[in-house]
Amino acid sequence: MSFWSEHLVIAPILIPLVVGAILVLLDEKRRVAKSMISVLSTLALLVVAVQIMRYVSAVHAPGASVTAVYMLGNWPAPFGIVLVADRLSAMMLVLTALLALASLIFSLARWHKAGPHFHTLFQLLLMGLNGAFLTGDLFNLFVFFEVMLAASYGLLLHGSGPARVKAGLHYIAVNLAAALLFLIGVSLIYGITGTLNMADLAARIPELPHENRILLEAGCAVLGVAFLVKAGMWPLNFWLPPAYTAAAAPVAAIFAVMSKLGVYVIMRLSLLLFGDQAQESAGFGFDVLLYGGMITMAFGAVGVVASQALGRLAGYSVLVSSGTMLAAVGWGSTGVTAGALFYMVSSTLTIAAFFLLIELVERGQDAGANVLAVTMEAYGDADEEEEDDEVGVAMPGTLAALGICFGMCGILLAGLPPLSGFIAKFAMMSSMFNPAGLGSDLAIRPSAWWLVALIILSGLSALIAMTRAGIRTFWASIEGTVPRVLVMEMAPVILLLFLTVMLTLEGGSVMAYLEETARNLHVPQSYMNDVMSAQPIKPQEGGQP
Amino acid sequence: MELVLAIGIGVMTGSGVWLLLRPRTYQVIVGLSLLSYAVNLFIFGVGGIKRHAPPILPEGGIADPARFTDPVPQALVLTAIVIGFATTALFLVVLLASRGLTGTDHVDGREQSK
Numbered sequence: 001m002s003f004w005s006e007h008l009v010i011a012p013i014l015i016p017l018v019v020g021a022i023l024v025l026l027d028e029k030r031r032v033a034k035s036m037i038s039v040l041s042t043l044a045l046l047v048v049a050v051q052i053m054r055y056v057s058a059v060h061a062p063g064a065s066v067t068a069v070y071m072l073g074n075w076p077a078p079f080g081i082v083l084v085a086d087r088l089s090a091m092m093l094v095l096t097a098l099l100a101l102a103s104l105i106f107s108l109a110r111w112h113k114a115g116p117h118f119h120t121l122f123q124l125l126l127m128g129l130n131g132a133f134l135t136g137d138l139f140n141l142f143v144f145f146e147v148m149l150a151a152s153y154g155l156l157l158h159g160s161g162p163a164r165v166k167a168g169l170h171y172i173a174v175n176l177a178a179a180l181l182f183l184i185g186v187s188l189i190y191g192i193t194g195t196l197n198m199a200d201l202a203a204r205i206p207e208l209p210h211e212n213r214i215l216l217e218a219g220c221a222v223l224g225v226a227f228l229v230k231a232g233m234w235p236l237n238f239w240l241p242p243a244y245t246a247a248a249a250p251v252a253a254i255f256a257v258m259s260k261l262g263v264y265v266i267m268r269l270s271l272l273l274f275g276d277q278a279q280e281s282a283g284f285g286f287d288v289l290l291y292g293g294m295i296t297m298a299f300g301a302v303g304v305v306a307s308q309a310l311g312r313l314a315g316y317s318v319l320v321s322s323g324t325m326l327a328a329v330g331w332g333s334t335g336v337t338a339g340a341l342f343y344m345v346s347s348t349l350t351i352a353a354f355f356l357l358i359e360l361v362e363r364g365q366d367a368g369a370n371v372l373a374v375t376m377e378a379y380g381d382a383d384e385e386e387e388d389d390e391v392g393v394a395m396p397g398t399l400a401a402l403g404i405c406f407g408m409c410g411i412l413l414a415g416l417p418p419l420s421g422f423i424a425k426f427a428m429m430s431s432m433f434n435p436a437g438l439g440s441d442l443a444i445r446p447s448a449w450w451l452v453a454l455i456i457l458s459g460l461s462a463l464i465a466m467t468r469a470g471i472r473t474f475w476a477s478i479e480g481t482v483p484r485v486l487v488m489e490m491a492p493v494i495l496l497l498f499l500t501v502m503l504t505l506e507g508g509s510v511m512a513y514l515e516e517t518a519r520n521l522h523v524p525q526s527y528m529n530d531v532m533s534a535q536p537i538k539p540q541e542g543g544q545p
Numbered sequence: 546m547e548l549v550l551a552i553g554i555g556v557m558t559g560s561g562v563w564l565l566l567r568p569r570t571y572q573v574i575v576g577l578s579l580l581s582y583a584v585n586l587f588i589f590g591v592g593g594i595k596r597h598a599p600p601i602l603p604e605g606g607i608a609d610p611a612r613f614t615d616p617v618p619q620a621l622v623l624t625a626i627v628i629g630f631a632t633t634a635l636f637l638v639v640l641l642a643s644r645g646l647t648g649t650d651h652v653d654g655r656e657q658s659k
Contacts, residue, residue: 005633075554078596139621140622142624142625142628143624143628146628146632148634149632150635153632153635153639154635157639160642160655161646162646162647165639165642165643165646165647166643166647166653166654167656168639169639169640169643169654170652172632172635172636172639173565173573173577173636173652176577176581176632176633177565177577177580178612179628179629179632180577180580180581180584183587183588183625184584184587186621187584187587187588187591187618187621188591190617190618190621191591191592196617220548345573351605482648
């Protein structure tokens with residue numbers, strides 16, 4: 001391996017960290033320079049993430065997967081800290097980079113001017129997200145989680161205003177309490193097993209004596225609660241819709257992937273620690289995830305229908321998406337997990353696009369624009385008008401473009417054909433009813449009917465809510481003010497929706513990748529072996545480290 | 546010794562949770578601080594309570610594991626203290642901003658109607 005491919009795994013953490021640090025030093029007035037650096041860094045992240053994905057998805061031998069392990073202190077796994085990139089982490093990295101690029105470009109039109117240090121916070125948020133996706137041990141997960149949360153506190157408050165500060169206050173209090181639960185869980189697990197490395201932990205759990213299992217399971221449950229708060233499982237999710245509604249549009253779009261971080265950790269740890277190989281503890285917590293996820297879907301679906309404002313509708317859609325994912329993880333079969341991963345990619349892209357779109361649509365209705373104008377004033381940004389002209393040209397045929405994008409969001413959220421939301425839901429349902437492939441007569445689990453009913457009903461509620469909102473916004477507006485939308489603001493929305501179209505067209509190859517990912521998640525032996533057997537690099541002759 | 550530590554952690558957690566659920570932002574932040582102290586002590590306690598046992602190996606490897614403290618929980622506590630401190634400071638700023646913007650120290654930004 002060359003120098004670059006060896007150190008590729010740490011690049012998604014290092015790039016935003018260094019860039020974020022540089023951006024602090026640059027003066028706020030040099031916006032163009034800051035924006036350029038920020039965009040370049042995000043582009044670099046995307047390239048690196050795609051490279052990592054290509055590396056881990058290369059098939060060297062049938063059935064064997066490649067896990068890239070990076071030893072930070074050049075110490076072997078249970079003693080040193082490792083970064084681990086497997087198919088799931090690589091997928092999340094690519095998804096994060098794509099969303100980041102879209103919301104960053106969107107923010108350049110005006111939002112990044114609404115307060116200081118937007119780009120720095122944005123880069124640090126990316127660092128925290130990437131680190132949490134890559135880390136191979138629990139305590140580093142905590143550290144990256146906190147980096148991400150600290151940046152998200154700043155970003156949520158970006159643009160200021162009483163609504164944001166109030167939502168931010170609740171958001172920070174809830175997340176600080178969750179972080180404390182996280183610590184309690186981690187220290188209990190360490191106290192019982194004596195390790196923090198995820199792979200080592202998975203290897204030690206089957207050997208635990210019976211009397212220690214209660215404490216271990218308590219520790220894991222406490223840890224799980226911390227992530228379920230982040231993922232938004234009912235009844236830990238009342239903070240989520242107000243916070244996501246209050247956030248500025250590009251911030252809310254990147255927050256869409258932040259909820260998925262909670263789902264990611266639950267998925268990774270549940271399947272790694274409590275898969276079939278965990279013997280006595282196998283399947284611990286899966287029922288909680290299944291039924292909790294189902295209740296979350298029902299709660300989200302009711303919330304979607306009940307929402308008057310578009311922002312809240314999107315906030316509750318985040319809950320529906322999280323609930324579906326959690327229930328699918330709790331289902332615990334490879335096929336459903338693969339479908340759920342497809343659903344995760346599709347729904348995250350959709351919700352991010354929807355959050356961006358809402359801002360543009362509501363600009364026509366004046367509410368959002370007024371708030372923005374006030375915050376601009378507060379920061380003494382008198383030359384806003386001139387800069388707007390520099391940034392981009394106004395979009396022709398605005399209403400038509402907005403309407404088409406809105407319609408696509410509706411189709412995706414409801415899970416109707418032909419777009420990727422349908423494929424995702426279909427993949428999940430088909431493996432629930434045919435666990436061993438078509439034609440086999442394995443009994444269908446009774447909970448399958450409930451879950452399928454909820455998936456369809458949550459789609460129906462999204463359809464009703466989106467239709468109602470669409471009619472009110474595009475057909476029934478009396479004043480008929482056409483929002484002034486820049487090409488630059490429309491492009492990210494179109495990019496995200498184009499990605500879902502690509503996801504549909506390339507459905508076969510994406511599903512193949514995700515099925516392999518799900519297999520690796522459910523049979524984590526190769527992950528564990530790769531992490532535990534990674535050898536430190538020997539110092540070369542001549543003193544070169 | 547274990548009993549004192551356990552009671553200490555319990556009392557601090559209890560008071561912390563109670564304060565966290567109160568309606569004033571100042572009570573919430575004090576509650577969060579108390580909770581984080583309790584959690585830090587808890588992590589420290591996970592490594593076992595030992596006296597006169599350094600977390601450093603003597604020269605020539607471990608002679609007697611009973612005379613040796615696990616350094617990992619101590620490192621964890623240090624990290625947790627730093628992160629907890631930083632986030633509490635950040636929360637304090639938001640608390641003051643909320644007070645300034647809404648004119649009340651109620652967590653919902655307005656007094657409850659009587």
